[in-house]
Amino acid sequence: MNTERQRKYLFLNAAVQTIYCLILKGNLLITCMTEEYIIAGCLHNDTAAQRELYNRYSPKMLAVCYRYAQNREDAEDMLQEGFIKVFTQMHTFQNKGAFEGWIRRIIVHTCINFLKKYKKFNDSVDLANAGFIHVKEETIPSIMQAKQVSECIRILPVGYKTVLNLYAIEGYSHREISEMLDIEESTSRSQYTRAKAMLEGILIKKKILEKPKPRFSWAVGLKK
């Protein structure tokens, strides 16, 4: 019953917004849709609202998927699956947190489920062997730094990059990650440490980050 009321409220709100757009802007463009209107439209299975939602969030979400995926095709499959879940599970959105965050959580879980089908997250690469991972220069196009960083993350082994993505970027705790990936919490911690070290090395090599100065440089100076 509450959900029904909520829907009616959202729809009414959206109608008011539309009228506002008509009067003030002189045209009825789909982009006048507010987030509430879009949600209400999606709840009514309205194609235009769904398309608008997709247009708004798909670029950001594809970038998320891309960091988890092995290639672009996989990323698009993840995105497609994730958005289908978003549209079909729209009624579960409680309107308490940020809508984008809700979508993002669904997308991330979709990516993890996608990877679970094929990958074992317990497999890891020792830090000692990390040096043998060849970083292909040509795989990182120098367009923009954000893309470069994403490409650098993608070079990491699957287990490393998944934990790194979840912990450093998505903000999950190691406990949550261990539950999500069905691994030990300690494994998550160790993998993150190794992933971080490896990524630092790659970013330094790509000159995106500078090498850190020695912690006790002043002491070195004193010795001299």
Added chain:
Amino acid sequence: MEEEFYKDEFEQFLQQQANNHRMFPTDGVWLGIYDKLHGHKKWPGLTIAAFAILIATVGISVYFSPKPSIFAIQPANKTIALVDAPKNSNALLNLVNTENKNIKGQILVEKTSENLSNGISDKQIIHSIITDLLVATDDKQNNINSEVSFNISKQPTNTVSPVVNQNTEKAQHKKATNTAFVNQEKIIEADGNKEYQFEENTLSSNLQITQPNPGKKSTPNTSKNIKSDPDDRNIADNFLKQHRTHLADFTTTKINHQKKRFSYTVYLAPSISYRKLKENQSLTSKSSNLTGPVAPNYVTDVNRLVRHKPGTGIETGLAFTYHLSNKFGIKSGIQFNVRQYNIEAFKSSTELTSIALLSSTGVDTIRSFAIYRNNNGDYSTELVNRYYQFSLPIGIDWEVLGNKKVQFHVAANIQPTYTFNSNSYMLSTNFKNYTVNSGMLRNWTINSNIETFVSLNVGEYKWQLGPQLRYQHLPTFITEYPIREHLMDYGIKLGVSKQIK
């Protein structure tokens, strides 16, 4: 400070970079989502058109071609066709089985016999027979009351001549050969009123057929007392065996090509227009060492970076066909096209954008104002690129198979095309903006067209219906613009054509 950043804010740095990253999915992703949510997107126009073509083809085939082989070439004259059959003589004389065919069968027998006796050449004989057959068909209605019977008597010379018993005044002025009416079974009069019947399959060399006694009047035949005449059968049999090849010349359909070589067609084709974007690889590779904004951006397929969808276009024109043969013709004419497609874009505040023009000598940059963005903006909108084009198609038309009523054609042509409009939204070099620059449009382009259609003869007109595909080979914009846009249309063409007399 740097160390602090490195150690403590590494995660923040990663988060910031990750949040700034955007990627744009291909159209297929949304189509996949749409299919899952709403089912497969239907295109009712194509379904209806395909269904209509199918129904029309089947209907026409069934209605107009009741024979087993609807694509067999039918001779122009059914009666003559029977003559050319392997069992010519039987077929010929079987014509007299039916009332409608009696005239022709009798005439053939008479004329054959006459001319053989007079020593006229074979071709002349055949020509004479055919002419008389055709005349007889026309005069049949006027001579329905006329009857003829052979008066044959055994005399030393081989002569056959008809005696016409005309019941009406009007029919008296007609030629006897044109007014013949004979049944397979008929009365043979010899020596006046004496009536007798020959034995079957007998034709003696001394058979004499003479003129009847003019003083005596032959009695009108009735179906009851009509009897067969084996002599006629044998005469025709021999003749046809000897002159089979010559007769064949007259049994095939011959079209008067001189009069029917030209025809014109008026057509209309609703179509779906779309475009394919390509990068000008030759230019981008040349310019890879040059400084400019272009090279770094070509890291992925440009079609992945834009969101465009087909629009509805239309084509209409007038074509003249010169028929080189029954099956093959060359076409030319004039054609008008409206083609359009939609681009999904975002409206934003006015921005300065640049378009790089690549050439072998270097990179030139054109600055332009743009209010539409490709990826993000204040609100989304749809841009429409619409082109108005005149073209002069020159091509070929091949009738692959068919009969007199229904045919299946394949046609193709090349179309030098002039584009009229000067405004078209084009992508900036960094793929971020859409802008309009009239000087960048190419006026003359080349299109090609391929089509198949089913045509139906209805009286003097020939209706045609079938799918077609049109592709623009030269890019819409000038050569120096690094993104090559090739338009394509696919639609259903409906046309009507008529021969010029």
